[in-house]
Amino acid sequence: MTEKEKLTEDKIAEAAREVFIEKGMAGARMQEIADRAGINKSLLHYYFRSKEKLFNFIFSKIIDRVGIMFQNIMQEGVSIEDKLKGFVSTYIDVLMKNPFLPNFIFNELTRNPEAIFDHYKNANIEPSKFFKPLENQLAAEKYNINPQDFMINVISMVIFPIAAKPIIKQIVFEGDEKAYKAFMQLRKESIVKFVLSALEGYKE
Amino acid sequence: MTEKEKLTEDKIAEAAREVFIEKGMAGARMQEIADRAGINKSLLHYYFRSKEKLFNFIFSKIIDRVGIMFQNIMQEGVSIEDKLKGFVSTYIDVLMKNPFLPNFIFNELTRNPEAIFDHYKNANIEPSKFFKPLENQLAAEKYNINPQDFMINVISMVIFPIAAKPIIKQIVFEGDEKAYKAFMQLRKESIVKFVLSALEGYKE
DNA sequence: GTCTATATGGCGATAGAC
DNA sequence: GTCTATCGCCATATAGAC
Numbered sequence: 001m002t003e004k005e006k007l008t009e010d011k012i013a014e015a016a017r018e019v020f021i022e023k024g025m026a027g028a029r030m031q032e033i034a035d036r037a038g039i040n041k042s043l044l045h046y047y048f049r050s051k052e053k054l055f056n057f058i059f060s061k062i063i064d065r066v067g068i069m070f071q072n073i074m075q076e077g078v079s080i081e082d083k084l085k086g087f088v089s090t091y092i093d094v095l096m097k098n099p100f101l102p103n104f105i106f107n108e109l110t111r112n113p114e115a116i117f118d119h120y121k122n123a124n125i126e127p128s129k130f131f132k133p134l135e136n137q138l139a140a141e142k143y144n145i146n147p148q149d150f151m152i153n154v155i156s157m158v159i160f161p162i163a164a165k166p167i168i169k170q171i172v173f174e175g176d177e178k179a180y181k182a183f184m185q186l187r188k189e190s191i192v193k194f195v196l197s198a199l200e201g202y203k204e
Numbered sequence: 205m206t207e208k209e210k211l212t213e214d215k216i217a218e219a220a221r222e223v224f225i226e227k228g229m230a231g232a233r234m235q236e237i238a239d240r241a242g243i244n245k246s247l248l249h250y251y252f253r254s255k256e257k258l259f260n261f262i263f264s265k266i267i268d269r270v271g272i273m274f275q276n277i278m279q280e281g282v283s284i285e286d287k288l289k290g291f292v293s294t295y296i297d298v299l300m301k302n303p304f305l306p307n308f309i310f311n312e313l314t315r316n317p318e319a320i321f322d323h324y325k326n327a328n329i330e331p332s333k334f335f336k337p338l339e340n341q342l343a344a345e346k347y348n349i350n351p352q353d354f355m356i357n358v359i360s361m362v363i364f365p366i367a368a369k370p371i372i373k374q375i376v377f378e379g380d381e382k383a384y385k386a387f388m389q390l391r392k393e394s395i396v397k398f399v400l401s402a403l404e405g406y407k408e
Numbered sequence: 409g410t411c412t413a414t415a416t417g418g419c420g421a422t423a424g425a426c
Numbered sequence: 427g428t429c430t431a432t433c434g435c436c437a438t439a440t441a442g443a444c
Contacts, residue, residue, distance in 0.1 A: 008427080023315070027230035030420060040429055045421060047427095103314055106307045109370040111227070116374050127375050148376055148387065149394045153361050155368075160360035163367065166313040170320045171331050172352055183352065190353045194402050201401025212409080234438065244411055249439060251409095 009047055011037040016058050021104045025055050025111075059108060059115065066105070069094070074130030080137050084195055088158055089188045095162045096184060102163040145202040153198075157191045213251055215241040220262050225308045229259050229315075263312060263319065270309070273298070278334030284341050288399055292362055293392050299366045300388060306367040349406040357402075361395045 015037035019028045030051055034041040048054035073087045095101060109116050135147040143150075161168055161184060173179040219240035223232045234255055238245040252258035277291045299305060313320055339351040347354075365372055365388060377383040 024228065024230060024311070026228060027315070029418095031418095041420090042422080042430085043428060049421090051420065100314065103307065103310045105371075106367050107228070107311055110304065110307055111231070113370040113374075116370055131376075145398075146394065149391065149398065152365055152372065152376075153395070153398055156360040156364035157357050159368075160364045161356055163310050164359075164363075166317040166320055167309075168356065170317075172335075172356075187353065190350065191357070193405075194349075194353065194357055197405025198398050198402035201397075201404055233436095235436095245438090246412085246440080247410060253439090255438065 008037075008039065008043065011039065012044060012047055012054075013058065013061075016054055017062070020055060020058055021062075021098070021100045024104065024107055028055075060118075062101075062105070063116075066101075071130055074134065080134070080141065080143075080199075081192075081196065083134070084154065085192055087154065088191050091158045092162075092184060092188055095159065096181070099162055099165055102159050106163070142204045143199055143202045144204050145199070154191070154195055157187075157194070161187065212241075212243065212247070215243065216248060216251055216258075217262065217265075220258055221266070224259060224262055225266075225302070225304045228308065228311055232259075266305075266309070267320075270305075275334055278338065284338075284345065284347075284403075285396075285400065287338070288358065289396055291358065292395050295362045296366075296388060296392055299363065300385070303366055303369055306363050310367070346408045347403055347406045348408050349403070354403075358395070358399055361391075361398070365391065 012033070015035075016028075016033045018036060019033045023029070023032075028051075030044055031041055033054075034044055037044075044054065048057060069090075073090055074083060076083070076086060131147065131151075134151060138145060138147050138150065165180065169175060169177065169180040173183070216237070219237045220232075222240060223237045227233070227236075232255075234248055235245055237258075238248055241248075248258065252261060273294075277294055278287060280287070280290060335351065335355075338355065342349060342351050342354065369384065373379060373381065373384040377387070
């Protein structure tokens, strides 16, 4: 039945998503995906013909979601400050719940850069859609900063501390998980403050 | 002979370093390491008993080097500005030559966080060594900013754009490698300017 | 120390019963 | 659609000749 199919397929997708993100394509095991989905290993091959096809299916969905989320944030809100606050807060929340996500995406794209071409179109990510508005806004408000630098600086400060969590947690917070989490929550405000402060220096 | 041993061992280490960093522990193949070292596969097991031992050996050395380099940068130069310039410029150069390095370290530490404990001591990385001086400097120059935030912001802006290279190169520069590289070179100055500009807002 | 040949185990994938 | 059993390959690791 289609109802039943959908259920099993969803369970597989969810399990596969978890395992692929945690272990990466090379490190993931079909057995582990089957176990987490509570089904048999051969059922994986019944629904998705191969590990590679399963991976591509999952990977596409992730890239699409991330791309759409990004576009939404960049469009909502009028002022630069609102965009900034929205982006920082939303992404810290999402990534704290999915701490493996940044490394996973970096890795798979680094090891197979062509993959980004395929999903790039489907996800209908159109750089100009969010890039031009920001560029215009910066210009309109007389901030004489390269918009590419500006955007990448902000994204860096949000994503890096999550990708580098084990290092930061150990070196800066001596292994204290709570201290790390509290720090990341405070960053929702401290990043905004830092960026706004920096922008002042670019006012013409 | 010891001379000969050293030669072979070095060739293995170099090849292993390359392959592990590019493919990760799970994705690396002993055959490929042997091929790149120009030796036989079983020689790998003669010098290092297992893949895991070989990996740990390589990983330790990488962590040590990175840690030492980091400490050196943080100690050299007097002013905050000099530290900043030194760090940004040196790390962009090093990482542009080793673009796989950040993801590799993030990944292996994320998938095996305990690993950092072991090497942490050997590498004699003592956070207070570079952390306290920076904290004192910021306080002395009346910058009322959390030194942890400050340091992580700077590191983020340097490392993230290299870890996320395939995405940035594609989305921002439409796949143009030269444009990406030129952008990263310009960031040596633009990051410094951005950070110094931000700091102004924290002056008491 | 370095090689060839081979053992051993694990993993992706398939066959076939129900 | 779901299971058990099994195939076939590939990767790590070892044995043994030179």
